[in-house]
Amino acid sequence: MASSAPLAPGGYTWLPLGKLVLDRVTEIVRSEMTAIGDQEVHFPALLPAEPYRTSGRWTEYGDDIFTLADRRGAEHLLAPTHEEMATLP
Structure with missing residues (x-):
């Protein structure tokens, strides 16, 4: 079974395994950026x-x-x- 499914160009529905991988990669990137003193921001779409x-x-x-x-x-x-x-x- 695929870990993500294309919903539309550039838009994906994340299935359970793909979502776990995405969350883990996000966690790694966030921790590395925090370690060098960067700050995270979030803007609305x-x-x-x-x-x-x-x-x-x-x-x-x-x-x-x-x-x-x-x-x-x-x-x-x-x-x-x-x-x-x-x-x-």
């Missing part, structure tokens, strides 16, 4: 449009990026990168 508008990348991406408006009308995008979030004032 869905981000507000405004920082990307400010940087000009909202229009630069054009139709090549997944966007949506929430129930209040605020626009968001599925973040291809997180530079804008990491450099907010």
